[in-house]
Amino acid sequence: MMPMAQALSVDGIETLNTAVAPGERRLAILGATGTIGRNTIDVISCFPDRFPVEVVTANRNAAQLAKLARAVGAKRAIVADDAAYAALKSYLAGSGIVPEAGAAAMCDAISAPVDTVMAGIVGTAGLETAYRAASSGMTLALANKECLVAAAPLFRAAAERSGASIVPIDSEHSAVFQALARAEPEMVESVTLTASGGPFRTWSRAQMATVTPRMAVQHPNWSMGAKISVDSATLMNKGLELIEAAALFPFAADRLSVLIHPQSIVHGLVGYRDGSVIAQLSAPDMRIPIAVGLAWPNRLDLPSKRLDLSDLARLDFDEPDRERFPALRLAESALAQGPLHCLVLNAANEVAVDHFLRAKLPFLKIAEVVAEVLERFDSGASIKDLSTISDVLNTDENVRKLAGDVCRRFLGA
Amino acid sequence: MMPMAQALSVDGIETLNTAVAPGERRLAILGATGTIGRNTIDVISCFPDRFPVEVVTANRNAAQLAKLARAVGAKRAIVADDAAYAALKSYLAGSGIVPEAGAAAMCDAISAPVDTVMAGIVGTAGLETAYRAASSGMTLALANKECLVAAAPLFRAAAERSGASIVPIDSEHSAVFQALARAEPEMVESVTLTASGGPFRTWSRAQMATVTPRMAVQHPNWSMGAKISVDSATLMNKGLELIEAAALFPFAADRLSVLIHPQSIVHGLVGYRDGSVIAQLSAPDMRIPIAVGLAWPNRLDLPSKRLDLSDLARLDFDEPDRERFPALRLAESALAQGPLHCLVLNAANEVAVDHFLRAKLPFLKIAEVVAEVLERFDSGASIKDLSTISDVLNTDENVRKLAGDVCRRFLGA
Numbered sequence: 001m002m003p004m005a006q007a008l009s010v011d012g013i014e015t016l017n018t019a020v021a022p023g024e025r026r027l028a029i030l031g032a033t034g035t036i037g038r039n040t041i042d043v044i045s046c047f048p049d050r051f052p053v054e055v056v057t058a059n060r061n062a063a064q065l066a067k068l069a070r071a072v073g074a075k076r077a078i079v080a081d082d083a084a085y086a087a088l089k090s091y092l093a094g095s096g097i098v099p100e101a102g103a104a105a106m107c108d109a110i111s112a113p114v115d116t117v118m119a120g121i122v123g124t125a126g127l128e129t130a131y132r133a134a135s136s137g138m139t140l141a142l143a144n145k146e147c148l149v150a151a152a153p154l155f156r157a158a159a160e161r162s163g164a165s166i167v168p169i170d171s172e173h174s175a176v177f178q179a180l181a182r183a184e185p186e187m188v189e190s191v192t193l194t195a196s197g198g199p200f201r202t203w204s205r206a207q208m209a210t211v212t213p214r215m216a217v218q219h220p221n222w223s224m225g226a227k228i229s230v231d232s233a234t235l236m237n238k239g240l241e242l243i244e245a246a247a248l249f250p251f252a253a254d255r256l257s258v259l260i261h262p263q264s265i266v267h268g269l270v271g272y273r274d275g276s277v278i279a280q281l282s283a284p285d286m287r288i289p290i291a292v293g294l295a296w297p298n299r300l301d302l303p304s305k306r307l308d309l310s311d312l313a314r315l316d317f318d319e320p321d322r323e324r325f326p327a328l329r330l331a332e333s334a335l336a337q338g339p340l341h342c343l344v345l346n347a348a349n350e351v352a353v354d355h356f357l358r359a360k361l362p363f364l365k366i367a368e369v370v371a372e373v374l375e376r377f378d379s380g381a382s383i384k385d386l387s388t389i390s391d392v393l394n395t396d397e398n399v400r401k402l403a404g405d406v407c408r409r410f411l412g413a
Numbered sequence: 414m415m416p417m418a419q420a421l422s423v424d425g426i427e428t429l430n431t432a433v434a435p436g437e438r439r440l441a442i443l444g445a446t447g448t449i450g451r452n453t454i455d456v457i458s459c460f461p462d463r464f465p466v467e468v469v470t471a472n473r474n475a476a477q478l479a480k481l482a483r484a485v486g487a488k489r490a491i492v493a494d495d496a497a498y499a500a501l502k503s504y505l506a507g508s509g510i511v512p513e514a515g516a517a518a519m520c521d522a523i524s525a526p527v528d529t530v531m532a533g534i535v536g537t538a539g540l541e542t543a544y545r546a547a548s549s550g551m552t553l554a555l556a557n558k559e560c561l562v563a564a565a566p567l568f569r570a571a572a573e574r575s576g577a578s579i580v581p582i583d584s585e586h587s588a589v590f591q592a593l594a595r596a597e598p599e600m601v602e603s604v605t606l607t608a609s610g611g612p613f614r615t616w617s618r619a620q621m622a623t624v625t626p627r628m629a630v631q632h633p634n635w636s637m638g639a640k641i642s643v644d645s646a647t648l649m650n651k652g653l654e655l656i657e658a659a660a661l662f663p664f665a666a667d668r669l670s671v672l673i674h675p676q677s678i679v680h681g682l683v684g685y686r687d688g689s690v691i692a693q694l695s696a697p698d699m700r701i702p703i704a705v706g707l708a709w710p711n712r713l714d715l716p717s718k719r720l721d722l723s724d725l726a727r728l729d730f731d732e733p734d735r736e737r738f739p740a741l742r743l744a745e746s747a748l749a750q751g752p753l754h755c756l757v758l759n760a761a762n763e764v765a766v767d768h769f770l771r772a773k774l775p776f777l778k779i780a781e782v783v784a785e786v787l788e789r790f791d792s793g794a795s796i797k798d799l800s801t802i803s804d805v806l807n808t809d810e811n812v813r814k815l816a817g818d819v820c821r822r823f824l825g826a
Contacts, residue, residue: 279679281691
């Protein structure tokens with residue numbers, strides 16, 4: 001069974017190869033003030049004329065958005081939060097950059113003449129705008145993994161209809177994308193995503209019971225947002241990436257696997273049917289997958305940190321431990337069960353992580369909340385049809401309510 | 414400076430992509446009784462109708478050649494040594510396989526309808542036949558590294574004239590070939606060949622002074638012929654591979670490097686200008702690069718040993734030590750100086766290794782012989798023109814004489 005056999009990436013790779021001229025690409029940067037957004041701006045600032053920025057967006061940080069918009073010479077800058085409009089307008093005074101605000105403006109952010117959308121908004125908040133990009137035939141450089149976790153069939157269908165290319169920006173999926181190059185799917189035997197194992201890779205469950213938000217957001221190799229750092233610490237991040245890989249690449253779940261690799265140097269591996277394995281490696285630098293996503297099949301001359309294997313001296317590999325990190329098992333099970341379970345897993349996890357970050361849920365309870373929501377939703381849910389983005393968002397909201405209740409009960413207990 | 418800028422491989426990759434239909438390929442297997450030959454026969458025996466064997470050749474082992482010729486249903490079998498003809502004829506009696514012998518028959522081995530030549534003859538002995546293949550517009554699957562070390566400019570010119578593709582079979586060059594895929598040369602920043610470091614990787618010079626032929630032919634990861642095993646122990650093998658890489662790929666010597674990697678799992682790496690590195694990995698199994706060479710850009714469904722990184726647990730990397738392994742330094746220096754020095758290095762090394770294997774030269778003297786021959790040849794040589802294969806073979810013979818003299822003097826000393 002290969003439910004996502006006509007997956008995005010293979011079409012994406014084909015389309016991309018023909019669609020991407022080695023010239024200018026006009027960008028919309030969604031989530032410009034976040035980690036992906038700032039790294040994207042860092043990359044394109046090395047190539048001033050090649051990636052003109054049409055629009056940058058942020059949630060509500062008007063000051064930083066205005067600063068970035070000025071730095072890249074964006075034509076428009078949009079805050080999602082209407083309340084930040086006045087501040088944005090004043091920060092942009094005299095710049096010639098048009099300030100905008102609100103949900104409708106965010107949706108319009110990705111209209112022409114944009115041809116490449118860097119979707120760097122974390123969480124379900126990025127869903128609708130990214131979906132619009134996928135529906136518009138643009139190249140969607142996708143750093144938001146929740147799009148494909150919560151709504152893979154919709155994104156796939158939209159991209160197929162519109163001719164959009166979806167290029168992964170997550171380092172692991174970018175690695176697989178590069179290691180696949182232009183290989184035919186039937187030549188591929190296995191796809192492996194590596195996981196650092198997070199800051200608690202070697203910790204016992206008893207030790208993990210003591211984990212605070214501050215401890216969890218210290219990722220050993222990458223500087224990332226708080227939510228992704230926690231997901232990395234529980235291994236839920238890798239579980240979500242597995243689900244995303246199943247949507248991006250035309251391979252059934254049984255060909256996808258996770259490998260613990262503490263140094264985060266090998267990001268992904270593709271095993272071919274002759275026994276040859278192609279891997280992508282690099283120093284941990286998000287600008288590299290961003291540059292690949294922006295330029296593929298070309299490669300930018302990027303001043304990123306270079307890999308020095310003799311300096312690193314060794315690379316370690318291990319199987320993930322699903323007993324100590326049950327979130328990975330939950331994600332693998334959701335992937336096997338289908339898109340609804342993946343959506344539930346993701347929404348419940350977002351709520352649980354949010355509670356954890358606000359010190360309202362112990363670290364080890366994150367996976368327990370997700371497991372309980374999956375179980376309860378399975379038996380009692382009413383909306384199981386996910387044929388529109390509204391269905392997805394409604395179901396997502398229902399799951400969040402349920403997950404909030406479960407978190408509160410855990411807190412009360 | 415990039416003296417070999419229009420190198421073989423890039424043309425080869427291009428040509429190959431269009432020339433290779435996913436159908437039958439008619440093979441000539443040169444050196445069928447050697448390691449490469451036997452592994453090739455092992456690979457093609459998994460695909461009985463896909464690789465019909467026109468001809469197999471060997472030096473003088475008539476019994477084994479006849480057995481292999483029968484096993485693969487070859488049309489002709491050739492021994493280089495005329496004295497082995499009678500035996501070959503009798504071993505092939507009743508098989509319908511035509512027995513042949515001698516130098517002229519060897520040259521005719523690669524005539525039509527052969528379209529792919531597996532050149533598995535070790536040493537300069539393989540030069541003339543491989544050159545004929547390169548001149549005939551066939552696909553030359555090249556396991557004989559001496560061809561490119563001794564006569565890179567000639568092979569390149571011949572392949573350019575005839576439209577021949579040269580596909581590397583050495584695991585390291587095959588790795589680079591795969592990691593390059595179809596990338597444009599200007600995107601490539603570095604090419605790295607890995608070296609196991611051989612059986613004496615951690616030995617001091619004093620310890621290496623005690624090395625016997627028997628100790629030197631025990632390679633830790635690969636089962637190879639005696640000559641290559643000794644070259645692997647001195648690191649001359651990696652030096653020759655660097656020279657070969659400079660001929661195969663369109664990159665100047667300053668972009669090529671060697672990395673010690675004791676486990677021989679990562680075979681080669683290509684660093685791109687965005688900081689991304691693509692590597693090829695596999696269990697040490699020569700059938701994999703052979704299968705890549707036979708099928709590229711397709712991949713055969715090969716029952717090779719699969720790579721299990723979590724089982725391996727770790728991979729180590731280190732800089733090569735040119736003090737303990739001066740052969741690598743000599744090769745790097747020869748590469749910098751040009752084709753004549755590469756030829757001299759190779760021929761002197763073959764003679765020195767032969768003396769070592771016959772217990773007529775101490776292990777540490779191999780590099781000393783090569784260094785002295787390089788030095789003497791530099792100051793006194795008459796033939797410096799290498800514009801024909803005859804020039805190459807004449808010069809090679811002169812070097813061998815000189816190297817023999819030097820070996821005898823070392824022995825006498």
